[in-house]
């Protein structure tokens with residue numbers, strides 16, 4: 028048995044870590060790293076290293092600079108700030124307060140990473156290495172016990188024992204449906220065939236979700252090691268990572284990681300000298316939401332149009348090129364090495380009875396701290412929104428939380444004590460999905476939200492089956508009518524009937540879940556629909572067709588800013604220093620006047 | 633051979649393993665509405681009309697994609713099933729031109745059949761249909777996207793049967809449509825104009841140009857080449873008005889190529905077509921009897937023998953005719969110089 032040459036992370040050495048996730052990179056993080064290197068070299072601060080990591084999950088604070096070992100966290104660093112940090116922090120040993128993280132709720136400066144509320148209440152198990160190791164250096168991964176689990180299964184466990192361990196852990200698939208991973212592996216293991224495949228689903232089509240991208244960018248080796256273990260357990264000898272081409276950074280890091288792993292003998296023929304072999308390919312997807320669905324994904328790899336087909340046969344019976352194929356999500360696979368290394372029992376200590384481990388959400392919307400959030404299963408929504416997310420900005424009230432992306436639903440504020448669990452979400456009409464979480468405040472119109480999600484699923488429907496292709500079109504038309512003030516009270520029943528039919532008779536999960544945003548808003552926010560239809564009113568003043576703009580005469584000094592801004596000359600002057608006049612018959616309700624007025628003299632209803 | 637037993641609508645039937653529920657139902661005379669199923673194509677499961685209830689199965693599976701298992705209990709006619717089927721047809725009708733009376737497929741339209749079976753007599757949902765373009769580039773058939781119900785019988789035919797893959801669905805959602813690579817007109821694509829797709833379109837989206845309803849049919853063999861495809865000619869007023877491949881023919885299983893499907897009427901009914909032998913008398917061709925013509929040929933051929941003679945046969949003759957020609961050349965004329973023009 029070959030021994031893995033271990034190395035140590037450069038603990039102790041002072042290092043400036045630049046976040047090199049997509050968010051920070053798009054804000055010049057590469058150039059900032061270069062500037063750090065130059066500046067440090069010029070000052071001959073030879074004991075200071077410059078390095079980079081993957082995503083920290085707190086992208087809105089980017090570009091992020093993290094200094095170790097002291098653990099100081101700088102936010103929003105720009106190229107112009109580099110000199111100042113180097114002089115102050117490294118030459119004069121005075122960490123630079125100006126760029127430290129400020130808590131949005133308390134406005135207090137929080138110098139240390141470990142004290143940031145956003146991170147403090149999280150539990151990083153799957154994201155364990157993201158933001159901590161250099162994803163382009165396999166030694167870093169090895170130094171955190173990387174590939175030990177693979178070695179363990181290859182030389183001391185049978186495929187059965189591996190599956191058993193995963194079963195003990197209680198791991199459920201993180202791709203959305205929460206199917207028990209061990210059961211799926213067992214099906215694939217038991218399917219008789221001369222050839223089997225393994226697919227890592229990194230398609231991540233939910234709008235706004237970026238946890239899988241961050242995993243592939245920040246810790247690709249965890250996923251690769253998970254794949255090797257899954258392949259060993261199921262009997263697969265060839266694997267694919269299906270990743271969208273819009274993720275160039277993730278694609279490149281993954282390619283590089285595969286190459287590194289092959290060179291070290293963790294992939295390829297006779298892995299670590301055993302008789303187990305695995306070849307991993309990357310397949311870049313063209314970015315269709317439906318290609319996240321297993322059978323469509325397989326069609327896409329085979330070179331066909333990404334369209335789902337009926338199951339059974341399930342991919343574990345007849346998948347890629349007709350061979351038994353096990354498909355798992357990125358996060359599911361990244362969890363596997365931990366389960367093997369520390370035992371299923373240890374993993375199962377986190378979470379709740381039927382929902383073990385942690386879950387990762389992409390927290391966004393009307394919330395103070397946006398980003399990737401990993402919490403133990405069973406955590407209450409309220410804890411995520413208020414403790415980690417820092418609550419709702421501008422003193423507004425929470426109205427709803429949307430989970431599960433376009434397949435999920437909107438949960439009202441009074442359900443905020445719901446635990447993060449597959450069943451709890453499903454019973455409430457939503458789903459966990461692959462982890463989008465959009466927080467909505469009073470300024471959000473729930474009918475408009477439903478319209479938005481249906482317009483997404485409608486335009487992403489693959490077109491194969493009638494209920495999804497034409498049914499979502501009907502629903503979208505009705506919702507557009509309601510939002511434009513042309514709704515009819517019978518529309519509500521029509522929406523409900525269409526939703527029910529689409530759910531029951533669509534071919535794949537896309538269609539079967541597409542009505543969820545409409546159904547949940549109908550059941551929790553029905554009064555808003557009725558208001559739109561009966562009173563022609565949108566209380567959040569979002570639906571342009573239902574909004575009226577008017578001038579508050581007492582506040583308007585007649586400055587005329589809005590006169591210039593209005594594209595249809597609906598606002599006119601009534602004389603110097605007199606309030607302007609708004610002609611409702613001309614107004615197209617574009618809101619230009621409202622947006623430009625700095626005195627709050629335009630009312631919107 | 634072992635058989636599987638299943639129960640459809642309280643009737644026991646036996647089928648071979650591997651049979652789908654749809655095939656089992658059809659074999660036992662139970663009608664299940666479908667729009668995307670085709671006996672020549674792999675199960676698709678797109679139109680969702682053939683959903684049935686199967687005891688022990690959570691959702692309503694499609695009969696076309698469900699393989700029969702031992703002791704399966706299937707119900708094809710429950711209210712729940714009908715409700716979903718009706719809503720599928722409601723959705724299609726709302727997206728379909730409602731001009732049946734003047735539609736070329738009137739009374740031959742599968743959508744009409746299914747709507748009638750489900751008792752749908754009016755439009756129940758708001759119209760979603762938008763005016764879509766018509767591809768008139770092909771000389772033999774028209775592609776009117778307004779009628780298309782996206783059953784994909786055409787695209788699957790082009791893939792599974794002809795192997796040409798000229799057409800596939802493009803775009804997504806409501807904008808999905810059948811088109812060619814780069815969304816070009818059919819004539820600018822790799823389409824071979826074989827019309828196999830046209831033969832399978834259940835509605836008036838893909839229809840042969842100038843086709844009218846025949847009053848009678850004649851089965852015959854295609855005269856174009858030696859394969860011997862059988863075809864059914866639709867006749868009206870003594871003229872060929874439509875052509876279909878014969879499904880019972882083992883040579884072509886109902887298939888035809890562009891020449892057989894679209895080149896028959898013009899050629900059979902061409903005014904210059906030879907129907908009698910012609911004899912050149914003082915430099916003009918004059919119709920003559922077969923007897924006279926054959927006598928002259930025999931007389932002239934007798935002047936030569938062996939390798940002085942070469943024979944060219946025609947690919948437009950049947951295999952049997954060509955067999956006779958080469959036999960005649962070898963054993964009567966005594967030459968092996970025989971070739972044909974089947975390099976069409």
Ligand SMILES: Cc1cc2nc3c(=O)[nH]c(=O)nc-3n(C[C@H](O)[C@H](O)[C@H](O)COP(=O)(O)O)c2cc1C
Pocket residue numbers: 199200201202203204205206208211228229230231232233316317318319320321354355356357359360461535536537
């Ligand atoms: C429309 C649709 C989109 C999906 N998108 C994804 C996706 O982006 N990523 C993913 O892992 N699973 C996605 N899934 C779920 C997958 O089909 C599949 O169940 C999952 O990858 C299995 O992995 P797991 O067992 O690890 O959960 C999607 C499913 C549907 C129906």
Ligand code: SF4
Pocket residue numbers: 317334335487488489490491492493495496533534535536537538539
């Ligand atoms: S449900 Fe929608 S996405 Fe799924 S097969 Fe049907 S049309 Fe395609």
Ligand code: SF4
Pocket residue numbers: 779780781782783784785786787810829832833834835837838
């Ligand atoms: S053209 Fe005809 S066969 Fe092709 S998808 Fe449309 S309706 Fe079906």
